[in-house]
Amino acid sequence: FKSPLRHHLTAVHIKIAGLKVDTVYIGTSFGPSGTKHGDDMRTENLIAVANMRSREIQTSILPYVAIHAVVLLSIVFGGSGLEADGAKLALAAFAVLGSIWIAMGVDGAVADIGAAAKDMDEEMAASHMGQNWAKAPFGIFRVITALFTALLLVAELIALYS
Numbered sequence: 825f826k827s828p829l830r831h832h833l834t835a836v837h838i839k840i841a842g843l844k845v846d847t848v849y850i851g852t853s854f855g856p857s858g859t860k861h862g863d864d865m866r867t868e869n870l871i872a873v874a875n876m877r878s879r880e881i882q883t884s885i886l887p888y889v890a891i892h893a894v895v896l897l898s899i900v901f902g903g904s905g906l907e908a909d910g911a912k913l914a915l916a917a918f919a920v921l922g923s924i925w926i927a928m929g930v931d932g933a934v935a936d937i938g939a940a941a942k943d944m945d946e947e948m949a950a951s952h953m954g955q956n957w958a959k960a961p962f963g964i965f966r967v968i969t970a971l972f973t974a975l976l977l978v979a980e981l982i983a984l985y986s
Contacts, residue, residue, distance in 0.1 A: 867948050874940045877933040884926050891922040892976060899983050912984055919980050927973045931966050938962030 898906065898915055906912055941957045948954040 867945055870940050870943055870948075874937050877936045877940075880933045881930050884930050888923070888926045891919060891926070892980070895919045895980050895984070899980070906984070916981055916984055920977055923973050923977055927969055930969050934962055934965050934969065938965075 895915060895918070902911075902915075906915070938960070941960065941962070944954050944958065949958060
């Protein structure tokens with residue numbers, strides 16, 4: 825059996841910190857008359873990209889917790905050391921900038937995983953896992969990430985400057 829569709833695959837090399845970590849292929853299918861059927865990502869690549877982005881979220885947890893643990897320990901045990909010139913400002917900047925940086929990365933990963941859910945082929949979309957993935961509220965996940973980060977930072981800044 826030979827498919828009447830022709831596939832044009834474009835290799836996309838995924839790099840993190842300048843190192844090639846994966847290659848995925850995004851394809852466009854063309855029918856016998858040359859009509860374009862749309863851009864889609866092959867299922868194995870879709871799963872690989874979603875898996876990679878979910879690992880990025882998981883690896884963000886430790887630095888996020890470490891940043892806020894340092895701030896908490898500094899507030900609780902810092903004592904007069906926090907009164908030194910610029911100590912509070914430096915600690916606040918550390919908390920705010922570190923949190924924003926990590927939250928942006930997590931937000932981007934959640935957005936990509938949500939976009940991947942829209943790229944599922946019919947077979948995967950019909951599966952129980954695909955149906956679960958398609959109905960996940962990725963927009964709410966993104967809002968919750970930003971909201972929790974903002975609330976935590978506000979609490980830390982209040983404690984630091986009061």
